[in-house]
Amino acid sequence: MPVAAESILRVALPLPLPRLFDYYAPEGHAPMPDDVGSRVRVPFGNRELVGLVAAIGAPDPDAPALRAALSLLDATPLFHGELRDSLHWLARYTHAPLGEVFATALPAALRRGEPLPDTHAWAWVLTEAGVTAHSRLRGRPRRLADLLLEGALDESRLDDQFEDWRSAARALLKRGLAERMAIPATQYAPTPQPGPTLNAEQRVAIDTIQATDGFAALLLDGVTGSGKTEVYLHAIADCLARGKQALVLVPEIGLTPQTLTRFRARLGVPVHALHSGLNDGERARVWAAAWRGEARVIVGTRSAVFTPLPDAGLIVIDEEHDGSYKQQDGIRYHARDFALVRGKALGVPVLLGSATPSLETLHNARGGRYAHLRLTQRAGDARPPSVRVLDVRKRPLQAGLSPELLTAIRAALDAGGQVLVFKNRRGYAPVLLCHDCGWSAQCKRCDAPMTVHAGGRRLQCHHCGARQAVPDACPDCGGLALQPQGIGTERLEEWLAETFADVPVLRVDRGSTRRRDALETLLTELGTRPGILVGTQMLAKGHDLPNLTLVAVVGIDEGLFSADFRSGEKLAQLLIQVAGRAGRADKRGEVLLQTHHPEHPLLLTLINGGYHAYADSEFTQREAANFPPFAPLALLRAEAQHAEPPLAFLQAAKAVLRDVDTQLELQGPLPAPMPRRAGYQRAQLLLSAGDRRSLHAALDAALPAIYALPEARKLRWSLDIDPVDLY
Ligand code: ADP
Ligand code: ZN
Ligand code: ZN
Numbered sequence: 074m075p076v077a078a079e080s081i082l083r084v085a086l087p088l089p090l091p092r093l094f095d096y097y098a099p100e101g102h103a104p105m106p107d108d109v110g111s112r113v114r115v116p117f118g119n120r121e122l123v124g125l126v127a128a129i130g131a132p133d134p135d136a137p138a139l140r141a142a143l144s145l146l147d148a149t150p151l152f153h154g155e156l157r158d159s160l161h162w163l164a165r166y167t168h169a170p171l172g173e174v175f176a177t178a179l180p181a182a183l184r185r186g187e188p189l190p191d192t193h194a195w196a197w198v199l200t201e202a203g204v205t206a207h208s209r210l211r212g213r214p215r216r217l218a219d220l221l222l223e224g225a226l227d228e229s230r231l232d233d234q235f236e237d238w239r240s241a242a243r244a245l246l247k248r249g250l251a252e253r254m255a256i257p258a259t260q261y262a263p264t265p266q267p268g269p270t271l272n273a274e275q276r277v278a279i280d281t282i283q284a285t286d287g288f289a290a291l292l293l294d295g296v297t298g299s300g301k302t303e304v305y306l307h308a309i310a311d312c313l314a315r316g317k318q319a320l321v322l323v324p325e326i327g328l329t330p331q332t333l334t335r336f337r338a339r340l341g342v343p344v345h346a347l348h349s350g351l352n353d354g355e356r357a358r359v360w361a362a363a364w365r366g367e368a369r370v371i372v373g374t375r376s377a378v379f380t381p382l383p384d385a386g387l388i389v390i391d392e393e394h395d396g397s398y399k400q401q402d403g404i405r406y407h408a409r410d411f412a413l414v415r416g417k418a419l420g421v422p423v424l425l426g427s428a429t430p431s432l433e434t435l436h437n438a439r440g441g442r443y444a445h446l447r448l449t450q451r452a453g454d455a456r457p458p459s460v461r462v463l464d465v466r467k468r469p470l471q472a473g474l475s476p477e478l479l480t481a482i483r484a485a486l487d488a489g490g491q492v493l494v495f496k497n498r499r500g501y502a503p504v505l506l507c508h509d510c511g512w513s514a515q516c517k518r519c520d521a522p523m524t525v526h527a528g529g530r531r532l533q534c535h536h537c538g539a540r541q542a543v544p545d546a547c548p549d550c551g552g553l554a555l556q557p558q559g560i561g562t563e564r565l566e567e568w569l570a571e572t573f574a575d576v577p578v579l580r581v582d583r584g585s586t587r588r589r590d591a592l593e594t595l596l597t598e599l600g601t602r603p604g605i606l607v608g609t610q611m612l613a614k615g616h617d618l619p620n621l622t623l624v625a626v627v628g629i630d631e632g633l634f635s636a637d638f639r640s641g642e643k644l645a646q647l648l649i650q651v652a653g654r655a656g657r658a659d660k661r662g663e664v665l666l667q668t669h670h671p672e673h674p675l676l677l678t679l680i681n682g683g684y685h686a687y688a689d690s691e692f693t694q695r696e697a698a699n700f701p702p703f704a705p706l707a708l709l710r711a712e713a714q715h716a717e718p719p720l721a722f723l724q725a726a727k728a729v730l731r732d733v734d735t736q737l738e739l740q741g742p743l744p745a746p747m748p749r750r751a752g753y754q755r756a757q758l759l760l761s762a763g764d765r766r767s768l769h770a771a772l773d774a775a776l777p778a779i780y781a782l783p784e785a786r787k788l789r790w791s792l793d794i795d796p797v798d799l800y
Pocket of ligand 3 (some may be wrong): 534750
């Protein structure tokens with residue numbers, strides 16, 4: 074029997090296999106070009122999977138008999154146009170299966186095959202009975218009825234006007250006095266509030282953005298507090314005025330309720346937030362609202378880079394250097410880099426903001442590929458903080474703090490200010506040691522010590538999450554002299570709370586604030602009263618702290634000597650970002666940097682010349698070492714229960730790579746810097762090439778053979794293009 078030419082669906086499935094899977098179309102459906110980009114439910118083995126139609130085609134006469142797809146899930150393809158093309162690009166760039174890339178780009182609910190959710194907004198209105206009964210109502214129901222007397226009100230407007238309106242609405246609904254109705258999503262628009270008058274540098278930045286026609290990458294390189302966010306807001310308002318959508322990416326920790334309130338107040342349109350705090354349904358709704366063009370401003374973290382933008386006008390990436398933009402497992406994409414690809418395909422400007430631009434971005438700006446906009450002054454009357462290095466060699470330390478530092482903390486508190494003590498060590502103490510025999514608590518599944526938590530009662534591994542109680546006696550010698558060694562944020566908090574008993578001491582790290590709201594509540598409660606914040610790098614950004622006058626940085630010394638080629642850049646960025654939190658508007662801030670290495674070149678350059686001087690010296694070293702941004706890297710990782718298979722697999726992969734390109738530089742295979750993690754033995758092979766094109770060409774040529782290696786069967790392996798962490 075002759076078969077119609079284009080009779081099958083070629084489906085991208087979320088499986089770690091670099092190919093498409095052919096199916097007959099579901100019963101009664103003739104495949105059409107319009108099916109491409111739609112989700113489809115298919116049988117796979119004895120399971121059902123949701124995939125995406127990547128193409129339609131003719132069946133391969135030599136292939137085994139095909140099964141039929143069960144159902145097409147979308148009347149209109151979810152992925153089409155620019156986003157579909159960009160995702161194809163991403164699959165090629167990451168050398169990842171298309172089906173996994175599509176799955177990564179979809180919110181979980183849609184990935185499971187749920188229908189694109191309804192995105193109506195809801196409004197409340199009084200019934201006739203409600204209007205009549207209005208004057209007899211009391212309390213909260215009365216307050217709500219008063220608001221509704223003028224007409225229906227959108228739920229987001231109610232959120233703005235009346236904190237606890239939902240319980241009142243329920244009460245009215247139960248008595249038949251009010252009802253809920255669906256309205257188009259874009260109706261509610263708060264009145265925008267005016268911002269401050271722009272300064273000359275901000276004006277230049279905005280003029281340049283407005284003058285761009287089509288795609289351009291623009292680096293907004295502005296010191297902390299220089300008014301970068303003001304520039305974003307103007308550029309977004311301009312984009313909205315042209316009837317276009319704006320996408321704003323922010324680091325995980327930067328997306329605070331404060332930020333959203335500021336955006337909502339200033340833009341006068343609903344702002345849709347996408348972050349890890351949302352449930353699956355909420356995420357899918359925001360995605361759908363953007364897909365339909367209803368969401369005009371989307372502010373989100375890393376994965377928001379996959380938001381559909383049918384009317385795109387602008388993409389902003391705040392704190393573009395931030396490490397949270399790189400996905401560390403699955404499809405290892407970089408949201409900043411992918412945003413640039415999308416901006417180019419969409420023909421819209423991409424604005425990258427930072428006080429400490431990544432060396433990749435700075436390199437592009439210096440090479441003239443990105444426009445380089447500078448904001449060199451703090452906005453308004455705010456002055457930059459003064460920075461002082463405290464040499465603590467031979468000084469008596471208490472909880473790791475020198476007497477000079479303690480005096481400065483006391484003085485700042487007495488002057489009515491707030492103090493931030495920055496220490497990048499979570500937990501109570503980094504190590505539990507037996508003073509009798511030298512035993513220390515190691516994780517059973519990782520090559521790492523366990524961190525002491527809970528005031529010294531619990532041990533926890535920061536790499537695999539393992540937990541256990543602190544033993545009563547030393548497991549080796551039975552002695553009772555187990556002692557926490559060193560200082561973590563928990564112990565520092567305990568000590569500071571005792572020493573500065575007259576002020577509140579708040580700890581801000583992943584341990585203390587699992588939930589975003591918890592942190593916000595703590596900080597709001599503190600207000601502008603004198604107090605101490607102790608914490609890890611979570612303190613480097615986020616909630617605005619206008620009364621912060623002293624920043625004390627302690628325990629940075631080990632970061633100065635890390636082996637990772639990016640550790641210097643990360644430390645420099647962290648120091649500048651933390652320091653930038655000191656002093657705002659009317660209060661000059663002070664930064665004290667406590668170290669045993671006051672002569673270290675990184676510190677000297679950073680303090681005397683600032684971030685750009687540091688970047689200059691770092692550029693010289695990277696170029697000499699042939700590291701990014703001068704040469705592209707890729708990392709092939711493998712892990713298994715035993716140490717041998719990963720090394721054997723990587724050795725075989727190396728031979729394949731060597732075969733396809735003799736110019737490729739291959740380092741390894743070597744055990745990972747932490748060889749055993751969560752019970753797995755890990756190894757890696759580092760690839761670098763003279764240019765991107767030859768790196769990708771070599772991988773394209775080698776990967777089919779690498780997938781097929783017999784050694785690949787007994788382990789997990791992955792490829793990371795442009796790895797950020799080399800372990
Ligand atoms: P950044 O994003 O660079 O850290 P922001 O945009 O948050 O800076 O601005 C820092 C502070 O300065 C904010 O309180 C903001 O309202 C204020 N600000 C920004 N631009 C101006 C300006 N031109 N005049 C006065 N104040 C400004
Ligand atoms: Zn012991
Ligand atoms: Zn562990």
